[in-house]
Amino acid sequence: MNEQVVLGIDIGGTNTVYGLITKKGEVIHHESIPTRGSLPILDLLKRLDFKVNEVLSSFSEIGELVGIGIGAPNGNHFTGMIQDPPNLSWGNVDVIRLFSERFNCKVDLTNDANAAALGEKHFGIAKDMEDFVVITLGTGLGSGIFCGGRLLYGHDGFAGEMGHICIEVDGRLCNCGNKGCLEAYASAGGIRKTIKNLLLENPESAFLKSLNGEKVDGLLLDAEFDDGNEIAKEIYNYTGTKLGQGLAQVATLLSPEAFIFYGGFSNAGHRLLEPAKKSMDRHLINNHADQIKLLASGLPQGQAGILGAASLIWSS
Amino acid sequence: MNEQVVLGIDIGGTNTVYGLITKKGEVIHHESIPTRGSLPILDLLKRLDFKVNEVLSSFSEIGELVGIGIGAPNGNHFTGMIQDPPNLSWGNVDVIRLFSERFNCKVDLTNDANAAALGEKHFGIAKDMEDFVVITLGTGLGSGIFCGGRLLYGHDGFAGEMGHICIEVDGRLCNCGNKGCLEAYASAGGIRKTIKNLLLENPESAFLKSLNGEKVDGLLLDAEFDDGNEIAKEIYNYTGTKLGQGLAQVATLLSPEAFIFYGGFSNAGHRLLEPAKKSMDRHLINNHADQIKLLASGLPQGQAGILGAASLIWSS
Numbered sequence: 001m002n003e004q005v006v007l008g009i010d011i012g013g014t015n016t017v018y019g020l021i022t023k024k025g026e027v028i029h030h031e032s033i034p035t036r037g038s039l040p041i042l043d044l045l046k047r048l049d050f051k052v053n054e055v056l057s058s059f060s061e062i063g064e065l066v067g068i069g070i071g072a073p074n075g076n077h078f079t080g081m082i083q084d085p086p087n088l089s090w091g092n093v094d095v096i097r098l099f100s101e102r103f104n105c106k107v108d109l110t111n112d113a114n115a116a117a118l119g120e121k122h123f124g125i126a127k128d129m130e131d132f133v134v135i136t137l138g139t140g141l142g143s144g145i146f147c148g149g150r151l152l153y154g155h156d157g158f159a160g161e162m163g164h165i166c167i168e169v170d171g172r173l174c175n176c177g178n179k180g181c182l183e184a185y186a187s188a189g190g191i192r193k194t195i196k197n198l199l200l201e202n203p204e205s206a207f208l209k210s211l212n213g214e215k216v217d218g219l220l221l222d223a224e225f226d227d228g229n230e231i232a233k234e235i236y237n238y239t240g241t242k243l244g245q246g247l248a249q250v251a252t253l254l255s256p257e258a259f260i261f262y263g264g265f266s267n268a269g270h271r272l273l274e275p276a277k278k279s280m281d282r283h284l285i286n287n288h289a290d291q292i293k294l295l296a297s298g299l300p301q302g303q304a305g306i307l308g309a310a311s312l313i314w315s316s
Numbered sequence: 317m318n319e320q321v322v323l324g325i326d327i328g329g330t331n332t333v334y335g336l337i338t339k340k341g342e343v344i345h346h347e348s349i350p351t352r353g354s355l356p357i358l359d360l361l362k363r364l365d366f367k368v369n370e371v372l373s374s375f376s377e378i379g380e381l382v383g384i385g386i387g388a389p390n391g392n393h394f395t396g397m398i399q400d401p402p403n404l405s406w407g408n409v410d411v412i413r414l415f416s417e418r419f420n421c422k423v424d425l426t427n428d429a430n431a432a433a434l435g436e437k438h439f440g441i442a443k444d445m446e447d448f449v450v451i452t453l454g455t456g457l458g459s460g461i462f463c464g465g466r467l468l469y470g471h472d473g474f475a476g477e478m479g480h481i482c483i484e485v486d487g488r489l490c491n492c493g494n495k496g497c498l499e500a501y502a503s504a505g506g507i508r509k510t511i512k513n514l515l516l517e518n519p520e521s522a523f524l525k526s527l528n529g530e531k532v533d534g535l536l537l538d539a540e541f542d543d544g545n546e547i548a549k550e551i552y553n554y555t556g557t558k559l560g561q562g563l564a565q566v567a568t569l570l571s572p573e574a575f576i577f578y579g580g581f582s583n584a585g586h587r588l589l590e591p592a593k594k595s596m597d598r599h600l601i602n603n604h605a606d607q608i609k610l611l612a613s614g615l616p617q618g619q620a621g622i623l624g625a626a627s628l629i630w631s632s
């Protein structure tokens with residue numbers, strides 16, 4: 001059928017997902033490859049080029065590649081640069097120039113959370129919403145914000161850093177260098193800090209010790225929560241309460257129709273979102289309370305980013 | 317010359333300002349009349365009707381009245397209603413219906429802080445800005461937000477309640493019923509609370525006693541600050557520091573080009589804005605610090621509201 005496709009790329013700290021996506025949002029082929037952020041970005045570019053050409057020649061139904069949309073940490077829509085991304089050694093790179101020279105087609109860029117928000121708007125649960133916030137819960141907390149039907153960029157392309165609004169004056173030290181940021185509480189990294197604090201109070205807890213690794217075992221935490229483990233309940237209750245404080249700040253300012261949660265740590269679902277909703281409503285001014293929905297993403301895990309990145313091209 | 321005009325109305329808790337405004341933003345006539353919020357809104361409507369007709373017939377250069385723009389506390393652009401405004405006994409009133417029936421022309425409504433933001437965008441200091449926040453500092457703290465060149469309304473018309481973002485968990489009780497709202501610190505009402513707190517520590521201070529009235533004497537406070545009075549410096553330093561915390565929250569989320577200050581209490585100028593800027597920059601993530609301007613309004617005191625209200629019609 002020779003259908004036109006866009007290459008959607010979601011660059012992450014560990015893995016990069018790419019996919020070939022039709023105008024209707026069908027993902028014809030998608031795959032995850034290691035980002036290898038310690039090497040120059042040219043290494044990733046070369047591997048992507050090879051992979052994509054392989055796919056383009058092996059799928060007879062694919063026609064022209066009309067463009068490339070990229071979502072990346074610290075990707076700036078205005079400058080076309082990835083600017084000093086965390087966990088990647090690239091410094092400042094002109095991604096749009098690099099990719100358009102290599103692939104010889106139109107290239108557009110935004111940050112990873114914005115790409116997830118575009119994915120929900122064009123192909124997911126936010127199709128009929130004009131005002132909403134997508135929150136990506138992973139190691140950190142990212143956000144992509146739609147206001148009046150358009151993505152919010154601010155005057156320099158750096159708007160939407162919800163993970164770094166302060167929810168507690170002189171609170172926990174955040175990776176950004178400030179204190180009390182929402183991300184230092186409500187993210188996988190934040191939960192690790194919570195577990196470390198709880199271990200100080202309960203140094204003998206076998207459960208806490210088993211959670212206290214490099215990476216929090218979300219499946220174990222969820223299972224223990226479901227079994228009624230009081231410590232697991234405390235972890236989600238505390239994390240949700242802090243998350244709700246941040247949601248209330250944002251809702252007071254933006255009055256979105258919904259917050260939509262995406263990313264590995266959002267699999268906690270109601271365990272996290274129930275205390276978050278309660279806390280949010282308690283901190284809202286009267287006419288907002290109980291008006292704002294907390295929803296799980298409507299897209300397959302790992303695909304909001306590439307779908308949203310592709311929509312940069314399809315909706316332009 | 318029979319120029320077309322729009323009637324801009326800025327309804328306040330105590331006074332209502334109205335003005336006849338040309339497409340270029342010339343204010344042909346403007347006047348302040350008491351709002352009399354304890355009486356039904358029909359009382360205000362009748363008096364405005366009488367006044368406006370008097371003006372229309374006495375100014376030979378005025379031609380057709382093409383519409384009426386209204387800014388009012390709790391004015392909702394989406395519903396056309398003023399909804400339970402503070403300090404006014406009106407409950408919920410369908411202002412657009414009332415005014416369009418009486419004046420037989422197009423009527424549009426927004427809230428008072430949004431009107432001030434529209435005024436700065438169309439006729440003031442924000443003409444060339446796409447992303448900025450106007451903060452009205454009076455008894456309370458209101459905000460009107462522009463994102464990507466458009467006023468931010470949120471899904472229900474209630475976005476922009478910056479006065480009620482929480483800057484201190486379990487902090488001062490706010491008039492809205494919540495604790496720690498920015499408005500409870502950074503507004504004339506907030507300064508009154510600060511003065512009361514300082515009086516507990518310094519019960520003998522004649523200066524603090526003289527400030528501790530129904531209304532804070534801003535001119536006295538400014539004069540003492542300029543004379544090097546340590547308590548006056550402490551008041552502005554504390555208030556500015558708290559204001560800066562709120563600005564940082566909003567800037568982290570919205571990345572505006574500038575915050576623009578308007579309203580009686582903004583006359584404090586550098587006395588307030590210097591500590592606010594310092595505090596804001598300290599709380600911002602690195603790439604934002606020192607990027608965002610704090611500016612005084614570019615419009616005559618009392619006119620941003622009517623100019624902005626009029627631009628609802630002129631820019632529609």
